[in-house]
Amino acid sequence: MAKSALLRDPPVTERGARTRAALVTAARTVFERDGYLDARLVDITAEASCSTGTFYTYFASKEEIFAAVLEVAQEDMLHPGMGRVAPTDDPYAVVEASNRAYFEAYQRNARLMGLLEQVASIDPDFRELRRLRGAAFIERNARAIADLQQRGQADPELDPLLASRALSSMVSRLGYTMFVLGFGDDEPTPIDDVVYTATRLWANALRFPLS
Incomplete structure:
Protein backbone atom coordinates (compact mmCIF):
# COMPACT_ATOMS: atom_id res chain seq x y z
CA MET A 1 0.00 0.00 0.00
CA ALA A 67 -1.52 9.98 11.28
CA ALA A 68 0.94 7.82 13.24
CA VAL A 69 -1.81 6.83 15.69
CA LEU A 70 -4.04 5.88 12.77
CA GLU A 71 -1.20 3.86 11.24
CA VAL A 72 -1.07 1.68 14.37
CA ALA A 73 -4.83 1.19 14.20
CA GLN A 74 -4.52 0.33 10.52
CA GLU A 75 -2.04 -2.43 11.32
CA ASP A 76 -4.50 -3.81 13.85
CA MET A 77 -7.40 -3.70 11.40
CA LEU A 78 -5.64 -4.91 8.28
CA HIS A 79 -5.47 -8.44 9.66
CA PRO A 80 -4.49 -11.46 7.56
CA GLY A 81 -8.20 -12.18 7.14
CA MET A 82 -8.96 -14.88 4.61
CA GLY A 83 -5.29 -15.81 4.44
CA ARG A 84 -5.46 -17.00 8.05
CA VAL A 85 -7.62 -19.95 7.02
CA ALA A 86 -6.17 -22.79 4.94
CA PRO A 87 -7.18 -22.75 1.24
CA THR A 88 -8.89 -26.12 1.63
CA ASP A 89 -11.26 -24.84 4.33
CA ASP A 90 -14.95 -24.17 3.77
CA PRO A 91 -15.19 -20.78 1.99
CA TYR A 92 -17.98 -19.69 4.33
CA ALA A 93 -15.70 -20.29 7.32
CA VAL A 94 -12.94 -18.35 5.56
CA VAL A 95 -15.14 -15.28 5.06
CA GLU A 96 -16.64 -15.60 8.54
CA ALA A 97 -13.17 -15.60 10.14
CA SER A 98 -12.16 -12.57 8.10
CA ASN A 99 -15.30 -10.63 8.98
CA ARG A 100 -15.07 -11.49 12.67
CA ALA A 101 -11.46 -10.33 12.86
CA TYR A 102 -12.37 -7.10 11.05
CA PHE A 103 -15.37 -6.26 13.23
CA GLU A 104 -13.50 -7.06 16.44
CA ALA A 105 -10.69 -4.75 15.31
CA TYR A 106 -13.24 -2.10 14.36
CA GLN A 107 -14.71 -2.26 17.86
CA ARG A 108 -11.24 -1.78 19.37
CA ASN A 109 -10.57 1.21 17.14
CA ALA A 110 -14.06 2.66 16.84
CA ARG A 111 -13.24 5.97 18.49
CA LEU A 112 -10.33 6.54 16.10
CA MET A 113 -12.39 5.53 13.08
CA GLY A 114 -14.98 8.12 14.07
CA LEU A 115 -12.29 10.77 14.43
CA LEU A 116 -10.83 9.86 11.03
CA GLU A 117 -14.22 10.36 9.39
CA GLN A 118 -14.51 13.80 11.00
CA VAL A 119 -11.01 14.96 10.14
CA ALA A 120 -11.13 13.55 6.60
CA SER A 121 -14.16 15.74 5.88
CA ILE A 122 -12.10 18.90 6.39
CA ASP A 123 -8.49 17.89 5.69
CA PRO A 124 -7.46 16.60 2.22
CA ASP A 125 -4.37 14.85 3.60
CA PHE A 126 -6.48 12.71 5.91
CA ARG A 127 -9.03 12.20 3.15
CA GLU A 128 -6.19 10.69 1.11
CA LEU A 129 -5.08 8.61 4.10
CA ARG A 130 -8.62 7.26 4.43
CA ARG A 131 -8.65 6.48 0.69
CA LEU A 132 -5.38 4.56 0.97
CA ARG A 133 -6.72 2.65 3.96
CA GLY A 134 -9.84 1.67 2.03
CA ALA A 135 -7.80 0.68 -1.02
CA ALA A 136 -5.71 -1.70 1.09
CA PHE A 137 -8.81 -3.56 2.26
CA ILE A 138 -10.32 -3.66 -1.23
CA GLU A 139 -7.15 -5.00 -2.84
CA ARG A 140 -6.71 -7.67 -0.17
CA ASN A 141 -10.30 -8.85 -0.50
CA ALA A 142 -10.12 -8.79 -4.30
CA ARG A 143 -7.19 -11.20 -4.17
CA ALA A 144 -9.15 -13.46 -1.83
CA ILE A 145 -12.21 -13.42 -4.11
CA ALA A 146 -10.05 -14.22 -7.14
CA ASP A 147 -8.55 -17.14 -5.22
CA LEU A 148 -12.00 -18.47 -4.36
CA GLN A 149 -12.98 -18.18 -8.04
CA GLN A 150 -9.89 -20.11 -9.12
CA ARG A 151 -10.82 -22.89 -6.71
CA GLY A 152 -14.37 -22.99 -8.07
CA GLN A 153 -15.90 -21.70 -4.82
CA ALA A 154 -17.19 -18.29 -5.96
CA ASP A 155 -19.17 -16.94 -8.91
CA PRO A 156 -16.68 -16.88 -11.81
CA GLU A 157 -18.63 -14.19 -13.69
CA LEU A 158 -17.95 -11.53 -11.06
CA ASP A 159 -15.11 -9.06 -11.52
CA PRO A 160 -13.12 -9.69 -8.32
CA LEU A 161 -12.05 -6.07 -7.87
CA LEU A 162 -15.51 -4.63 -8.43
CA ALA A 163 -17.08 -7.29 -6.23
CA SER A 164 -14.54 -6.45 -3.55
CA ARG A 165 -15.34 -2.73 -3.81
CA ALA A 166 -19.02 -3.45 -3.24
CA LEU A 167 -18.65 -6.01 -0.45
CA SER A 168 -15.77 -4.28 1.34
CA SER A 169 -17.70 -1.00 1.32
CA MET A 170 -20.70 -2.76 2.81
CA VAL A 171 -18.65 -4.29 5.61
CA SER A 172 -16.73 -1.07 6.32
CA ARG A 173 -19.89 1.04 6.48
CA LEU A 174 -21.61 -1.57 8.62
CA GLY A 175 -18.70 -1.39 11.07
CA TYR A 176 -18.98 2.39 11.17
CA THR A 177 -22.73 2.47 11.75
CA MET A 178 -22.69 -0.30 14.36
CA PHE A 179 -19.59 0.63 16.37
CA VAL A 180 -19.17 4.38 15.84
CA LEU A 181 -22.71 5.66 15.38
CA GLY A 182 -24.38 2.90 17.39
CA PHE A 183 -27.29 2.98 14.93
CA GLY A 184 -29.44 4.55 17.63
CA ASP A 185 -30.11 1.19 19.24
CA ASP A 186 -31.11 1.05 22.90
CA GLU A 187 -28.85 -1.97 23.28
CA PRO A 188 -25.75 -2.77 21.19
CA THR A 189 -26.23 -5.48 18.59
CA PRO A 190 -24.21 -8.58 19.54
CA ILE A 191 -21.11 -8.87 17.39
CA ASP A 192 -22.08 -12.46 16.53
CA ASP A 193 -25.20 -11.08 14.80
CA VAL A 194 -23.15 -8.51 12.89
CA VAL A 195 -20.67 -11.17 11.76
CA TYR A 196 -23.42 -13.58 10.75
CA THR A 197 -25.32 -11.00 8.69
CA ALA A 198 -22.25 -9.67 6.87
CA THR A 199 -20.98 -13.18 6.17
CA ARG A 200 -24.34 -14.40 4.88
CA LEU A 201 -24.49 -11.44 2.50
CA TRP A 202 -20.94 -12.16 1.28
CA ALA A 203 -21.80 -15.83 0.75
CA ASN A 204 -24.99 -15.04 -1.14
CA ALA A 205 -23.28 -12.44 -3.30
CA LEU A 206 -20.38 -14.75 -4.20
CA ARG A 207 -22.71 -17.73 -4.65
CA PHE A 208 -21.00 -20.41 -2.68
CA PRO A 209 -22.66 -23.06 -0.50
CA LEU A 210 -23.56 -22.05 3.06
CA SER A 211 -22.12 -24.16 5.85
Whole structure:
Protein backbone atom coordinates (compact mmCIF):
# COMPACT_ATOMS: atom_id res chain seq x y z
CA MET A 1 0.00 0.00 0.00
CA ALA A 2 1.22 3.51 -0.78
CA LYS A 3 2.27 5.57 2.20
CA SER A 4 0.60 8.81 3.26
CA ALA A 5 2.66 11.99 2.99
CA LEU A 6 1.83 12.55 6.67
CA LEU A 7 3.99 9.60 7.71
CA ARG A 8 7.76 9.82 7.97
CA ASP A 9 10.25 6.97 8.23
CA PRO A 10 10.55 5.47 11.75
CA PRO A 11 13.64 6.07 13.96
CA VAL A 12 16.66 3.89 13.26
CA THR A 13 17.66 3.36 16.90
CA GLU A 14 15.89 1.13 19.42
CA ARG A 15 15.70 3.99 21.93
CA GLY A 16 14.22 6.29 19.32
CA ALA A 17 11.65 3.68 18.38
CA ARG A 18 10.63 3.26 22.03
CA THR A 19 10.27 7.02 22.54
CA ARG A 20 8.24 7.42 19.37
CA ALA A 21 5.99 4.49 20.35
CA ALA A 22 5.42 6.04 23.78
CA LEU A 23 4.40 9.32 22.15
CA VAL A 24 2.00 7.52 19.80
CA THR A 25 0.43 5.63 22.70
CA ALA A 26 0.04 8.85 24.68
CA ALA A 27 -1.41 10.65 21.68
CA ARG A 28 -4.01 7.94 21.18
CA THR A 29 -5.12 8.35 24.80
CA VAL A 30 -5.47 12.11 24.37
CA PHE A 31 -7.21 11.95 20.98
CA GLU A 32 -9.72 9.35 22.17
CA ARG A 33 -10.35 11.33 25.36
CA ASP A 34 -10.50 14.88 23.99
CA GLY A 35 -11.21 14.46 20.28
CA TYR A 36 -8.98 15.64 17.46
CA LEU A 37 -9.79 19.35 17.50
CA ASP A 38 -9.45 19.77 21.27
CA ALA A 39 -6.33 17.64 21.66
CA ARG A 40 -3.23 19.71 22.45
CA LEU A 41 0.42 18.87 22.03
CA VAL A 42 1.08 19.86 25.63
CA ASP A 43 -1.44 17.23 26.75
CA ILE A 44 0.26 14.60 24.60
CA THR A 45 3.73 15.37 25.95
CA ALA A 46 2.37 15.39 29.51
CA GLU A 47 0.72 12.01 28.95
CA ALA A 48 4.01 10.67 27.55
CA SER A 49 6.07 12.32 30.32
CA CYS A 50 8.39 13.97 27.81
CA SER A 51 9.36 17.46 26.72
CA THR A 52 8.05 19.46 23.78
CA GLY A 53 11.53 19.27 22.29
CA THR A 54 11.38 15.48 22.36
CA PHE A 55 8.01 15.58 20.60
CA TYR A 56 9.41 17.66 17.74
CA THR A 57 12.27 15.23 17.33
CA TYR A 58 9.77 12.69 16.02
CA PHE A 59 6.76 14.66 14.82
CA ALA A 60 6.33 18.05 13.18
CA SER A 61 2.70 18.63 14.16
CA LYS A 62 -0.50 17.31 15.68
CA GLU A 63 -1.50 16.15 12.20
CA GLU A 64 1.62 14.02 11.91
CA ILE A 65 1.19 12.24 15.21
CA PHE A 66 -2.50 11.67 14.55
CA ALA A 67 -1.52 9.98 11.28
CA ALA A 68 0.94 7.82 13.24
CA VAL A 69 -1.81 6.83 15.69
CA LEU A 70 -4.04 5.88 12.77
CA GLU A 71 -1.20 3.86 11.24
CA VAL A 72 -1.07 1.68 14.37
CA ALA A 73 -4.83 1.19 14.20
CA GLN A 74 -4.52 0.33 10.52
CA GLU A 75 -2.04 -2.43 11.32
CA ASP A 76 -4.50 -3.81 13.85
CA MET A 77 -7.40 -3.70 11.40
CA LEU A 78 -5.64 -4.91 8.28
CA HIS A 79 -5.47 -8.44 9.66
CA PRO A 80 -4.49 -11.46 7.56
CA GLY A 81 -8.20 -12.18 7.14
CA MET A 82 -8.96 -14.88 4.61
CA GLY A 83 -5.29 -15.81 4.44
CA ARG A 84 -5.46 -17.00 8.05
CA VAL A 85 -7.62 -19.95 7.02
CA ALA A 86 -6.17 -22.79 4.94
CA PRO A 87 -7.18 -22.75 1.24
CA THR A 88 -8.89 -26.12 1.63
CA ASP A 89 -11.26 -24.84 4.33
CA ASP A 90 -14.95 -24.17 3.77
CA PRO A 91 -15.19 -20.78 1.99
CA TYR A 92 -17.98 -19.69 4.33
CA ALA A 93 -15.70 -20.29 7.32
CA VAL A 94 -12.94 -18.35 5.56
CA VAL A 95 -15.14 -15.28 5.06
CA GLU A 96 -16.64 -15.60 8.54
CA ALA A 97 -13.17 -15.60 10.14
CA SER A 98 -12.16 -12.57 8.10
CA ASN A 99 -15.30 -10.63 8.98
CA ARG A 100 -15.07 -11.49 12.67
CA ALA A 101 -11.46 -10.33 12.86
CA TYR A 102 -12.37 -7.10 11.05
CA PHE A 103 -15.37 -6.26 13.23
CA GLU A 104 -13.50 -7.06 16.44
CA ALA A 105 -10.69 -4.75 15.31
CA TYR A 106 -13.24 -2.10 14.36
CA GLN A 107 -14.71 -2.26 17.86
CA ARG A 108 -11.24 -1.78 19.37
CA ASN A 109 -10.57 1.21 17.14
CA ALA A 110 -14.06 2.66 16.84
CA ARG A 111 -13.24 5.97 18.49
CA LEU A 112 -10.33 6.54 16.10
CA MET A 113 -12.39 5.53 13.08
CA GLY A 114 -14.98 8.12 14.07
CA LEU A 115 -12.29 10.77 14.43
CA LEU A 116 -10.83 9.86 11.03
CA GLU A 117 -14.22 10.36 9.39
CA GLN A 118 -14.51 13.80 11.00
CA VAL A 119 -11.01 14.96 10.14
CA ALA A 120 -11.13 13.55 6.60
CA SER A 121 -14.16 15.74 5.88
CA ILE A 122 -12.10 18.90 6.39
CA ASP A 123 -8.49 17.89 5.69
CA PRO A 124 -7.46 16.60 2.22
CA ASP A 125 -4.37 14.85 3.60
CA PHE A 126 -6.48 12.71 5.91
CA ARG A 127 -9.03 12.20 3.15
CA GLU A 128 -6.19 10.69 1.11
CA LEU A 129 -5.08 8.61 4.10
CA ARG A 130 -8.62 7.26 4.43
CA ARG A 131 -8.65 6.48 0.69
CA LEU A 132 -5.38 4.56 0.97
CA ARG A 133 -6.72 2.65 3.96
CA GLY A 134 -9.84 1.67 2.03
CA ALA A 135 -7.80 0.68 -1.02
CA ALA A 136 -5.71 -1.70 1.09
CA PHE A 137 -8.81 -3.56 2.26
CA ILE A 138 -10.32 -3.66 -1.23
CA GLU A 139 -7.15 -5.00 -2.84
CA ARG A 140 -6.71 -7.67 -0.17
CA ASN A 141 -10.30 -8.85 -0.50
CA ALA A 142 -10.12 -8.79 -4.30
CA ARG A 143 -7.19 -11.20 -4.17
CA ALA A 144 -9.15 -13.46 -1.83
CA ILE A 145 -12.21 -13.42 -4.11
CA ALA A 146 -10.05 -14.22 -7.14
CA ASP A 147 -8.55 -17.14 -5.22
CA LEU A 148 -12.00 -18.47 -4.36
CA GLN A 149 -12.98 -18.18 -8.04
CA GLN A 150 -9.89 -20.11 -9.12
CA ARG A 151 -10.82 -22.89 -6.71
CA GLY A 152 -14.37 -22.99 -8.07
CA GLN A 153 -15.90 -21.70 -4.82
CA ALA A 154 -17.19 -18.29 -5.96
CA ASP A 155 -19.17 -16.94 -8.91
CA PRO A 156 -16.68 -16.88 -11.81
CA GLU A 157 -18.63 -14.19 -13.69
CA LEU A 158 -17.95 -11.53 -11.06
CA ASP A 159 -15.11 -9.06 -11.52
CA PRO A 160 -13.12 -9.69 -8.32
CA LEU A 161 -12.05 -6.07 -7.87
CA LEU A 162 -15.51 -4.63 -8.43
CA ALA A 163 -17.08 -7.29 -6.23
CA SER A 164 -14.54 -6.45 -3.55
CA ARG A 165 -15.34 -2.73 -3.81
CA ALA A 166 -19.02 -3.45 -3.24
CA LEU A 167 -18.65 -6.01 -0.45
CA SER A 168 -15.77 -4.28 1.34
CA SER A 169 -17.70 -1.00 1.32
CA MET A 170 -20.70 -2.76 2.81
CA VAL A 171 -18.65 -4.29 5.61
CA SER A 172 -16.73 -1.07 6.32
CA ARG A 173 -19.89 1.04 6.48
CA LEU A 174 -21.61 -1.57 8.62
CA GLY A 175 -18.70 -1.39 11.07
CA TYR A 176 -18.98 2.39 11.17
CA THR A 177 -22.73 2.47 11.75
CA MET A 178 -22.69 -0.30 14.36
CA PHE A 179 -19.59 0.63 16.37
CA VAL A 180 -19.17 4.38 15.84
CA LEU A 181 -22.71 5.66 15.38
CA GLY A 182 -24.38 2.90 17.39
CA PHE A 183 -27.29 2.98 14.93
CA GLY A 184 -29.44 4.55 17.63
CA ASP A 185 -30.11 1.19 19.24
CA ASP A 186 -31.11 1.05 22.90
CA GLU A 187 -28.85 -1.97 23.28
CA PRO A 188 -25.75 -2.77 21.19
CA THR A 189 -26.23 -5.48 18.59
CA PRO A 190 -24.21 -8.58 19.54
CA ILE A 191 -21.11 -8.87 17.39
CA ASP A 192 -22.08 -12.46 16.53
CA ASP A 193 -25.20 -11.08 14.80
CA VAL A 194 -23.15 -8.51 12.89
CA VAL A 195 -20.67 -11.17 11.76
CA TYR A 196 -23.42 -13.58 10.75
CA THR A 197 -25.32 -11.00 8.69
CA ALA A 198 -22.25 -9.67 6.87
CA THR A 199 -20.98 -13.18 6.17
CA ARG A 200 -24.34 -14.40 4.88
CA LEU A 201 -24.49 -11.44 2.50
CA TRP A 202 -20.94 -12.16 1.28
CA ALA A 203 -21.80 -15.83 0.75
CA ASN A 204 -24.99 -15.04 -1.14
CA ALA A 205 -23.28 -12.44 -3.30
CA LEU A 206 -20.38 -14.75 -4.20
CA ARG A 207 -22.71 -17.73 -4.65
CA PHE A 208 -21.00 -20.41 -2.68
CA PRO A 209 -22.66 -23.06 -0.50
CA LEU A 210 -23.56 -22.05 3.06
CA SER A 211 -22.12 -24.16 5.85
